[in-house]
Amino acid sequence: xxxxxxxxxxxxxxxxxxxxxxxxxxxxxxxxxxxxxxxxxxxxxxxxxxxxxxxxxxxxxxxxxxxxxxxxxxxxxxxxxxxxxxxxxxxxxxxxxxxxxxxxxxxxxxxxxxxxxxxxxxxxxxxxxxxxxxxxxxxxxxxxxxxxxxxxxxxxxxxxxxxxxxxxxxxxxxxxxxxxxxxxxxxxxxxxxxxxxxxxxxxxxxxxxxxxxxxxxxxxxxxxxxxxxxxxxxxxxxxxxxxxxxxxxxxxxxxxxxxxxxxxxxxxxxxxxxxxxxxxxxxxxxxxxxxxxxxxxxxxxxxxxxxxxxxxxxxxxxxxxxxxxxxxxxxxxxxxxxxxxxxxxxxxxxxxxxxxxxxxxxxxxxxxx
Amino acid sequence: xxxxxxxxxxxxxxxxxxxxxxxxxxxxxxxxxxxxxxxxxxxxxxxxxxxxxxxxxxxxxxxxxxxxxxxxxxxxxxxxxxxxxxxxxxxxxxxxxxxxxxxxxxxxxxxxxxxxxxxxxxxxxxxxxxxxxxxxxxxxxxxxxxxxxxxxxxxxxxxxxxxxxxxxxxxxxxxxxxxxxxxxxxxxxxxxxxxxxxxxxxxxxxxxxxxxxxxxxxxxxxxxxxxxxxxxxxxxxxxxxxxxxxxxxxxxxxxxxxxxxxxxxxxxxxxxxxxxxxxxxxxxxxxxxxxxxxxxxxxxxxxxxxxxxxxxxxxxxxxxxxxxxxxxxxxxxxxxxxxxxxxxxxxxxxxxxxxxxxxxxxxxxxxxxxxxxxxxxxxxxxxxxxxxxxxxxxxxxxxxxxxxxxxxxxxxxxxxxxxxxxxxxxxxxxxxxxxxxxxxxxxxxxxxxxxxxxxxxxxxxxxxxxxxxxxxxxxxxxxxxxxxxxxxxxxxxxxxxxxxxxxxxxxxxxxxxxxxxxxxxxxxxxxxxxxxxxxxxxxxxxxxxxxxxxxxxxxxxxxxxxxxxxxxxxxxxxxxx
Numbered sequence: 031x032x033x034x035x036x037x038x039x040x041x042x043x044x045x046x047x048x049x050x051x052x053x054x055x056x057x058x059x060x061x062x063x064x065x066x067x068x069x070x071x072x073x074x075x076x077x078x079x080x081x082x083x084x085x086x087x088x089x090x091x092x093x094x095x096x097x098x099x100x101x102x103x104x105x106x107x108x109x110x111x112x113x114x115x116x117x118x119x120x121x122x123x124x125x126x127x128x129x130x131x132x133x134x135x136x137x138x139x140x141x142x143x144x145x146x147x148x149x150x151x152x153x154x155x156x157x158x159x160x161x162x163x164x165x166x167x168x169x170x171x172x173x174x175x176x177x178x179x180x181x182x183x184x185x186x187x188x189x190x191x192x193x194x195x196x197x198x199x200x201x202x203x204x205x206x207x208x209x210x211x212x213x214x215x216x217x218x219x220x221x222x223x224x225x226x227x228x229x230x231x232x233x234x235x236x237x238x239x240x241x242x243x244x245x246x247x248x249x250x251x252x253x254x255x256x257x258x259x260x261x262x263x264x265x266x267x268x269x270x271x272x273x274x275x276x277x278x279x280x281x282x283x284x285x286x287x288x289x290x291x292x293x294x295x296x297x298x299x300x301x302x303x304x305x306x307x308x309x310x311x312x313x314x315x316x317x318x319x320x321x322x323x324x325x326x327x328x329x330x331x332x333x334x335x336x337x338x339x340x341x342x343x344x345x346x347x348x349x350x351x352x353x354x355x356x357x358x359x360x361x362x363x364x365x366x367x368x369x370x371x372x373x374x375x376x377x378x379x380x381x382x383x384x385x386x387x388x389x390x391x392x393x394x395x396x397x398x399x
Numbered sequence: 400x401x402x403x404x405x406x407x408x409x410x411x412x413x414x415x416x417x418x419x420x421x422x423x424x425x426x427x428x429x430x431x432x433x434x435x436x437x438x439x440x441x442x443x444x445x446x447x448x449x450x451x452x453x454x455x456x457x458x459x460x461x462x463x464x465x466x467x468x469x470x471x472x473x474x475x476x477x478x479x480x481x482x483x484x485x486x487x488x489x490x491x492x493x494x495x496x497x498x499x500x501x502x503x504x505x506x507x508x509x510x511x512x513x514x515x516x517x518x519x520x521x522x523x524x525x526x527x528x529x530x531x532x533x534x535x536x537x538x539x540x541x542x543x544x545x546x547x548x549x550x551x552x553x554x555x556x557x558x559x560x561x562x563x564x565x566x567x568x569x570x571x572x573x574x575x576x577x578x579x580x581x582x583x584x585x586x587x588x589x590x591x592x593x594x595x596x597x598x599x600x601x602x603x604x605x606x607x608x609x610x611x612x613x614x615x616x617x618x619x620x621x622x623x624x625x626x627x628x629x630x631x632x633x634x635x636x637x638x639x640x641x642x643x644x645x646x647x648x649x650x651x652x653x654x655x656x657x658x659x660x661x662x663x664x665x666x667x668x669x670x671x672x673x674x675x676x677x678x679x680x681x682x683x684x685x686x687x688x689x690x691x692x693x694x695x696x697x698x699x700x701x702x703x704x705x706x707x708x709x710x711x712x713x714x715x716x717x718x719x720x721x722x723x724x725x726x727x728x729x730x731x732x733x734x735x736x737x738x739x740x741x742x743x744x745x746x747x748x749x750x751x752x753x754x755x756x757x758x759x760x761x762x763x764x765x766x767x768x769x770x771x772x773x774x775x776x777x778x779x780x781x782x783x784x785x786x787x788x789x790x791x792x793x794x795x796x797x798x799x800x801x802x803x804x805x806x807x808x809x810x811x812x813x814x815x816x817x818x819x820x821x822x823x824x825x826x827x828x829x830x831x832x833x834x835x836x837x838x839x840x841x842x843x844x845x846x847x848x849x850x851x852x853x854x855x856x857x858x859x860x861x862x863x864x865x866x867x868x869x870x871x872x873x874x875x876x877x878x879x880x881x882x883x884x885x886x887x888x889x890x891x892x893x894x895x896x897x898x899x900x901x902x903x904x905x906x907x908x909x910x911x912x913x914x915x916x917x918x919x920x921x922x923x924x925x926x927x928x929x930x931x932x933x934x935x936x937x938x939x940x941x942x943x944x945x946x947x948x949x950x951x952x953x954x955x956x957x958x959x960x961x962x963x964x965x966x967x968x969x970x971x972x973x974x975x976x
Contacts, residue, residue, distance in 0.1 A: 048933040050853065051886045054879050056652030056659065102487040102509050112514070119515045119687020127680030133673030141665045148444040148658050150644055152772055153547040204602040204612075211607050212597070226703060244703065282481055287607040290583075290702035323703060328587025328722070328741060329608070330580055331705045345707045346584060347723045348806060348816055361817055363722060363740045365729035393587035394729060395597045398736040 056145065064139045074139035081132030085125045092121035208397075213390050215247075215291040216280070217371060220257040222248035223296060223320060223381040231380040234315050237298040240337040245294045245320065247383070249277050250285065261376040291391055293323040293331055294371055296381065299340055303354045310356060313372040315381065320371040321357050322391040325349055327364035329393045342368070366394065445667045446647035446660035450537045455671060457530035459678035460523045461633065467520040468622065474510055476502040477572065477618035479611040488695050496574075496699040499614050503573035503694055519686035524566050526682065528714045531559045539759065539789050541776040543646045545769070549760040551639045556756045558632050561625050563714050568621040570692065570712055574614055577692075579700025580709050582613060591741035609702060649775045649887035651880045658774070708807060713800075718749050720802030724823045759788075766919045768894040780849070781888050783842035784923045790838040791831035798827045839926075846928035849885050852877055854931055854939035874943070890929050894920035 063070040095117035099106045106113035155163070176183050222231045226244040229251035237243065248254060255263045256274035269275065280288050301317040313319065321342075323331045330346035340354035349362030357368030369391050372384035390398055428434045445451075478498035484491050486501070487508040496504075506513035535555060538544050544552040567585075571578045586608045589600045605612030644658045653659045661667060685691075697706065711719050721744035728739040763785065764770060779786040801808065802823045809816040856874035863871050876882070896913045931939070 049886070050931050050933050050936040051879070051883045053654070053887070054651045054883055057880060096511055101511055105487075114511060115514045115518075116687050118512050119519075119683050122515070123680045123683035123687060125680070126676045126683060130673040130676030130678075130680055133669045133676065137666050137669035137673065141669060143661070143666070145659050146442070146444055146662055147652070148644070150656055150658060150774055153643060201602065205605040205610075206601060208597045208601050246703065283479070283609075283611045286609050286702055290608050293703035327727075328584045328591075330583060330709070331703050333705050334707060345705055345806070346580065346709050347719075348820070349727070359727055362820075363725045363727050363744075365727040365738065365740055393590045393741070394736045394738040395590040395600075396593055396595075396735050396737070397597055399731065399734045 056147070059144055062139065062143065071140070074135065078132045078136045078140070081128045081135065085128035085132070088121045088125035088128065092118060092125060095121055212392075212395060212398075215387055215391060216249055216277070216288045217247050217292055217294075217383045217386045218254075219383060219385050220261050220376060221254055221383050222376065223294065223371075223373070223383065224248045224251060226293075232296065233379050234298075234318055234375065234381060237296070237318055239298050239300055239317065241298050242335040242337075243296045244323065245296045246289065247292050247294075249279060250289065250292075251279065253278055261382070290329075291324065294320050295323045295332070295335075295342070296320045296373075297335070297340075297353055299354055303340065305355050307356045310370065310372075312374075313370060313384070315373055315375055318373060318381065319353060320373050320381075320383075321351075321353060321368040322371070322387060324392040325364060326359075326366040326368060326391075327362070327393060332368070440641070441664050442662040443641070443644075444658050444660045444662060445645050446653075446658060448648060450541070451645065452674065453530055453534040453537050455674055456678055457527055457534055458633065458637075459675045460527040460530060460682065461629065462675065463523040463679050463682050464520060464527060465626070467516045467523060468626075470512075470516045471506060471520060472622060474502055474506045474513065475499070475572070475618075477615045479574065479609070479614050484699075491695065491698070494699065497614070499572060499574040500694070500699045503575070507695065515683070515686045517686075518689070518691050519682050521570070521691045522685040522689070523682045524569060525712065525714075526678070528559070528562050528566055531555070531562055532714075535559060535756075536789060536793070540779040540786060541646070542773060542782055542785065543776055544760045545773040546764060547772055548639070548643055548646075549764075551636060551643070552760050553757050554632050554636050554639070556753060558629065558636065559756075560753055561629050561632070565621060565625045565629065566712055566714055568617045568625065571617055572614060572621065573692075573694045574700050575694035576697040576700050576704060576706060577694075577709060579609070579702070580705055581711055583608065583702065588741060588745045591738040592746060593735075593737055593742070609700070644774070646774050646776050648884070650884045653775070655772070655774050710803065710807075716803035717796050717799040718745050720799040720805070720823075721745070721748050721827075723805055724799075724802045724820050724827070726824070755792075763923075766894070766916060766923050767892075768916070768920065769892075775887070777888060780842040780845035781927075783839045783846070783927055786842050787835040787839035791835040794834035795827060795831045798823055798830050802827075843926060843928055850928060850931055853882055853886055854936060855943065876940075886930050888930060891924040891927050893917075893924050 064074045065071075095114065099114035099117055101112065101114045108116060171177065223245045224231050224247070226246050229246075229248070231248065232243065232245065254277040256269040256272065256276065258264055258268070264272070264274070279285075296318060297320075298316075298318045301314075304314065304317060304319070306313065323333075325332050325344040325346065327344065327347055327349045330344050332342050332344045332349075332351070334343040334345055335341075336343070340352055341360065342351045342353055342357075343349075344351075344362070344364070347363050349364035350360050351357045351364070351368045352360045353368075357370055359365065359367060369387045369389050371387055373381055374384050376382045424434075476498040480498045481495050482498050482501050484494050484496045484501045484504060486492070486504055488504055491504065503517075506517055508514070538552065538555070567581070571582050571585075586600055586604065589603065590596045592599060600608070603613065603616070604610040605616075645660075647653050647658055647660070661670075698704075710716065722741065725740050725744045728743075730737040730739065802820070805816055805819045805823070808814065809819055856876040859873045859875050861873040863873055865871065877885070894917050896910065896917050
């Protein structure tokens with residue numbers, strides 16, 4: 031239409047056949063009842079003022095409810111809901127809504143409703159403006175001499191460009207380097223497998239077939255003392271001689287970080303149902319196996335256990351693992367089997383780990399290999 | 400009509416003596432010189448249509464977010480330091496929780512109006528993102544993104560992306576079990592980024608997950624970084640809106656060169672200002688009556704626990720759905736691991752989606768070769784391919800969104816989650832194609848129907864029997880305003896290359912791209928139905944007239960229902976009461 035000349039590059043060829051219907055122009059303005067009927071006008075005026083007034087009433091009620099309704103230990107309840115929240119929200123909502131509805135009613139019924147016409151102007155500047163702008167720009171660039179002085183230009187580019195490096199380097203201390211942290215958990219040989227929350231050690235005979243227990247390493251509840259090859263505690267001197275130190279109970283952030291890796295599930299199945307892969311034949315005790323609770327997909331703790339099928343389902347993205355078959359993925363977006371914790375029994379008859387997990391637990395990462 | 404009774408602003412205001420307002424205005428203008436800009440904008444015209452309100456909902460819910468958000472910051476402690484909860488929520492008393500969680504509980508139970516503000520903040524966030532999405536669809540379906548508004552479309556997409564991130568960082572702050580599970584998953588997502596993922600994670604979390612840094616860092620992003628960007632982009636969005644002037648629907652007197660509507664002052668100041676109070680008020684009512692994110696029920700975050708049915712807020716649902724139905728592919732090579740199963744759905748797919756959204760206006764204008772300014776909106780049916788594209792994208796989104804709730808669906812309807820997942824894996828590819836085809840054909844038949852109405856009038860429902868016993872339905876011409884509104888659209892121009900080779904048979908440079916363009920343009924417009932020409936319209940009316948006379952001579956009895964065959968005229972409507 032108007033801008034055809036702006037598009038010399040376009041291949042579109044336009045023929046505008048005669049428009050079927052000519053523009054009849056703006057329809058005539060229609061008067062509203064409030065424009066012609068004084069009564070209607072007054073009524074509308076009263077409606078608007080009434081809404082504004084009612085809004086003020088609700089604002090006062092808001093202030094009253096703030097002080098009248100108790101929260102905290104002994105909250106005022108109405109129909110099972112906290113009275114304070116309901117009253118404050120309702121009064122605030124009504125106070126605001128009535129202002130809004132009143133203002134719109136005012137605009138619709140009482141304010142002038144003649145439509146007006148404004149002409150548009152193309153966003154594009156005029157040719158003269160463009161030329162002047164280009165001329166100014168050229169003159170400015172010319173006077174700076176940036177085109178004639180490549181030495182200045184290039185050194186400036188170098189110096190400002192380099193400023194990006196400190197911006198990145200200064201962020202270095204956001205966190206430590208990964209190191210080998212993702213490859214290890216706090217589990218080690220002879221560490222007892224204990225119930226989550228209570229910290230009670232588990233004996234094989236405590237578990238029924240089909241039962242699943244959320245477990246944690248014993249060190250989350252009491253210090254771990256180095257053991258000799260039979261599982262008995264070493265004395266401090268013996269431990270020092272072997273270069274081993276007792277593990278303290280982790281606290282705070284450290285506990286959370288270790289928990290996020292060490293969380294384990296212990297299940298008991300019929301030994302005949304289990305098909306251990308090569309090398310894992312002695313990782314269980316009478317059908318009791320332990321697996322990492324951290325999903326190999328994106329790291330949610332897995333929780334949904336189907337006794338009959340030995341399937342464990344992640345509630346986040348529904349990856350499903352077969353615990354009778356080495357934790358293999360049988361459905362869902364995860365790729366890797368759940369890492370298995372090799373189990374044995376200590377001299378006191380409690381379940382303990384044979385070692386740490388033999389592979390990194392949790393979601394995959396680039397360096398994992 | 401006498402204007403005697405009306406006091407509705409028809410009289411010019413004339414000041415008798417220098418008023419206080421004039422004094423203030425003089426003071427301000429002497430220092431700021433605003434009169435020049437204000438004289439144009441105080442009575443700036445905005446056209447009226449319900450769909451122009453959708454963006455307003457987004458704007459006003461953002462204001463509600465700022466107000467309620469400031470209130471929450473007065474009590475919230477963005478710290479992962481451990482503390483023993485002692486407050487009014489009995490079941491958690493004496494339990495070790497983070498400061499963030501304890502202060503969120505404090506706001507919910509021990510600050511008056513605290514729970515209200517928390518719930519309003521959360522509801523307003525959902526409203527903000529939902530309104531942006533629907534507003535975006537409105538803009539696309541009606542062609543309001545076309546030149547000169549492409550940049551405002553791009554800003555809009557950025558706003559949607561930032562709004563989504565703002566939502567994620569926000570609902571992660573209370574450090575409850577559900578939001579902590581979200582952060583845990585986010586840690587897994589970052590780990591899937593090739594080469595740098597592990598390092599980014601350690602820098603982001605200040606070490607291993609969960610660490611004690613992520614919540615204070617998300618807090619800074621949530622209350623400073625993203626809101627700052629949002630404010631700047633919203634300001635730019637609004638400025639461009641004012642500068643370009645609002646688009647309008649075609650109709651009598653409404654052309655590509657004007658804008659018809661009500662002035663900013665007083666009508667839009669009252670309507671839009673009033674609408675702010677309505678959005679704010681509705682949010683307050685939602686905060687009062689509709690419980691949202693009851694963090695006390697989820698309990699504090701514990702990396703060894705999770706609840707069944709864990710789901711993110713709805714706007715994160717579609718990438719989460721993609722994550723759920725993605726097959727478990729992972730590559731191991733050269734001693735490294737590449738987790739396609741996480742990287743594709745959660746990193747690549749959303750990035751691609753943002754890119755596609757941003758590119759839509761530019762792709763369309765390249766294909767159609769249309770570089771003109773467009774200020775008149777198009778009805779979705781008048782751009783069948785475009786409408787089909789958006790419906791396909793919506794289908795794509797919707798199917799992934801369903802996938803994001805596959806466990807809930809399986810439980811609710813007693814279906815196999817495996818079957819749902821297998822179905823969706825296929826449906827996300829096939830569904831959008833089917834949706835595109837159906838939508839496009841649907842639009843085209845609506846175009847045909849429009850032409851039918853223009854040429855032969857609308858169906859009156861009156862059945863006539865002629866002398867030979869045949870039945871026919873009477874048609875009446877449309878009122879001229881309606882007919883004009885339907886016909887006031889441009890004819891589609893298929894891009895054609897005049898000749899790709901010169902007289903010596905040498906291919907012109909870039910002609911291969913031009914050929915592709917011509918073919919795409921043909922596919923884009925080729926099957927559309929064009930509006931009738933003046934000649935066709937006259938012919939049709941002439942035909943109707945003859946037909947009418949025929950039946951008139953035989954059926955004089957129902958003259959009261961005479962078919963009007965004169966050129967359509969505007970009917971005088973009685974003033975509405």
